[in-house]
Amino acid sequence: MSVAKRPEQNQTINYPLIVVAVIVWTVISVFVYLYGAEWFMPEAATVEADAVDNLFRFMLAIGTFIFLLVETCIFYFAVRYGFMRDKDDDTDGPPIHGNNTLEIVWTIIPAIIVFVLTIYSFQVLVDTTEAKDNEKEIKVTGQQFFWSFEYPDEQYVLKINHILVVPEDEAVKLSMNSLDVIHAFWVPAFRVKQDVMPGRTTNLRFTPNEHTGLPDPSVIDIYDPTLTVDQLDELDFGYDVVCAELCGALHGRMRGKAFVVTDEEYEQFLEGLREIEREKERQRQEALENLDALKALGRSLFATYGCNTCHQLTDANSLNMGQGPSLNGLEERAATYSGYESAEEYIRTSILNPNAFVVSGYSAGIMPQNFATRITPEDLDILVTYLAAPKDN
């Protein structure tokens, strides 16, 4: 490249082209404002979701304008001044070092834009998170690797895994805790997310407004405690409940379903939960003398405490997740482990202190170490007896 004479300075600004470009960018941005939320966002099922979507498409439209401006400039300059350049011209470009007016403009305008966006975001934030009157409070517990929900009731502790049912057009407040690591409760259709942490109670507020109803009992029995997430997935309605914070090996499987129902359906759902509790009470009575009743209760506790999240046990409708050792045939195997008086003692020790004996092929520390504080003595007795009892398969 030879360096020669100073180039003539002719950079004229093509104003008609700029006007056309600005019109095109504006039209596209308006189009994005109208349809942007539909392209990006899932269905919206809460009052808050509409507010978030409006904010999102507003930002997306402004972002689109800036995106088009910058990209058009880059590609136009690259083609006009690069690709179409006179290749025999070895001279340098015009020595323009800057332009104060331009530099002030492109400092002030973005500053104004982010100011507007901040104010708008602040307004949406306040609107979507403020406490409301007569909130329905539901307790949420996150643990590796499932959600459980507890509904307020005077008589029973109404607890169910995987399934969140909320009344339509009523303010809901979730009060959330974790039993082990950090999880994040997220329902994409509700546009709300909140980390769920051990040792802290966090809240989440929303007002659902898109009715789904409850699944038909002939299709899927949501009151069956051994119901799996995969079975819930086969439903073509209901909103996904997702864990958004990495919580361990089966983080991606930590999901559930949310249903938005009428007041009547909500009452009906709570009644269904009460019926489970009554059934459990009956089973507890019978379990003392009747092995079948004990096994029925054992299956349900196996799911309630989340054992089915990691351990395969065909008798309890639990699939192989590749995470913990399979418990199929445990009743025969457990008796053969040396150092234990009985199969029951081995099983009991393994629940309370999982690292005491680690099955080969699995590493210590995978199973939660805190079952001693999480499981009641009665439930532990039943679970141990159930696991040590002979099963059909």
Add this chain to the structure above:
Amino acid sequence: MATNAVGVYEGTHEHAAEERTTWWEYLTWSTDHKVIGIQYGVTAFLFFLFGGTLALLIRTELYNPAAGDFFEGATYNSLFTMHATVMIFLFIIPMGGAFANYIIPLQIGAADMAFPWLNAFAFWLIPPAGFILLLGYAVGPAEAGWTAYPPLSAISPDGQTLWIVAVHLLGLSSILGAVNFVVTIVNLRAPGMGYWQMPLLCWAILATALLQILATPFLAGGITMLLFERIAGTSFFQSGGGEGDVLLWQNVFWFYSHPAVYIMVLPAMGILSEVLSVFSRKPIFGYRAIAMSSFGIAFFGFLVWAHHMFSSLNPTLRIPFMVTSMIIAVPTGIKIFSWLGTIWAGKIRLQPAMLFGLGFLSMFVIGGISGVMLASVPVDVHMHDTYFVVAHLHFVLFGGSVFGIYAGLYFWWPKVTGRMMSAFWGRVHFAFTYVGFFLTFFPMHFLGASGMPRRVGWYAEEFTDLNRLATIGSMILGFSTLIFIVNAAYSLLLGRKAGNNPWQSLTLEWTVTSPPPKHNFLEQPIPAVDPYGYGTEEAYAYLRGERPQITLEGGAHRHADSLADEPAGD
């Protein structure tokens, strides 16, 4: 050459030109900043290949919605944990060190870094750290994500402990390197180079180094607590079930790791400023604005950390962090528009370095726009921990940092190796990288917004098509890297000789031979009055070999005196 040179340069070596660097010097302890720069660069690039392979394994698993096609559970989690750790701590940050080490002393007219021994020590912390990290595969690798949130990271396999040790060493390396850059840039500039005559890479490295010195100790503090949590049964983060606070880690970690984003992207921005100006044959538009906006970004970079915690932080506290995060868009915007002003009406040479520079500009702006969206709390609460964030961070760190690194590699390759790389294959490499990158990461915006969380090996069937598109894109991206490697290898063996200044650049590194002589400058280097004065009479004269007259004032003498440990010349 240098007819007007003032004879104060004391570093002249009679036989310097004959001293060649032998290959074993690159494998052993050397205090030559050019050797160390190449050591940094090659090591970082090898880790880039390793981290990239992990990324391809992740994308392969995600080709199908079901988990466990190839990897599942903890094994899958270890893939993205190691991918991010390697890319951040062993590739991008050391790669910034590679450019800074090799280029900075040459650009400011110094014979070496201020502390050559410390420089070598900082580099030699990296290979053992990488080895210790990889040793995790023997005991169960880290699998709690690169963010290592306790309590999960406190109960992960032993690889997590090795992860902590490795990150500790890499942090130390980063701090020591940064101290060296600051001292070198402040004290060793050649006479005639005031702060406002410094190339913008120097400004960017100065801002980066200050961030490294101020922020990295917080990472060290955080991982020390995490180490105690794992091996000494403490309960800083409540992982033992006792007192403590799970959010403490997130605050400490992000107080380092948000500035770390700028540690990763500012050097690439410095490279971009060099490349855009040289290949547009135009002065950089708004030199001072670009230089100072780096410091604006660095300053605000310390005030935004909790925007990574919008879904865990107390709701009231989210507001101030939303405000600061929005503000940081302004200095970033100044940079982007100034770069556009630089290429406007230029005489653009579409060399591979320039293509990657334009690629940086066009992709980084997408990361900037999604960044403003994520700064808004209500939108972020929905997007947090989803693939939208994965898209955003890759547009910043791949679209920004990696494109910038490639631009820098193509730009300085002739200087470092003395040989040219094929421009044709460089353009092919760019085309594959650009298309592959866009296909891989753009669909992730839609995936995340519509409900796919990050860090999952399993996903809902409805996300299949876009995930497959991303996987195909990643394969194109992986393939593009091979084109680069072959092109580089061919150039090393058979490439055309480069000459001193193949790009007709005005900065000092191009005034010496390619590769530069052992102690850089055989005579007193005289910097151009304006390092980006393309198109001016002075620039043409400088490129013809005429040097401006400089007067040695107090300041200039000070710079010259600081070379006093070199043997005295005349």
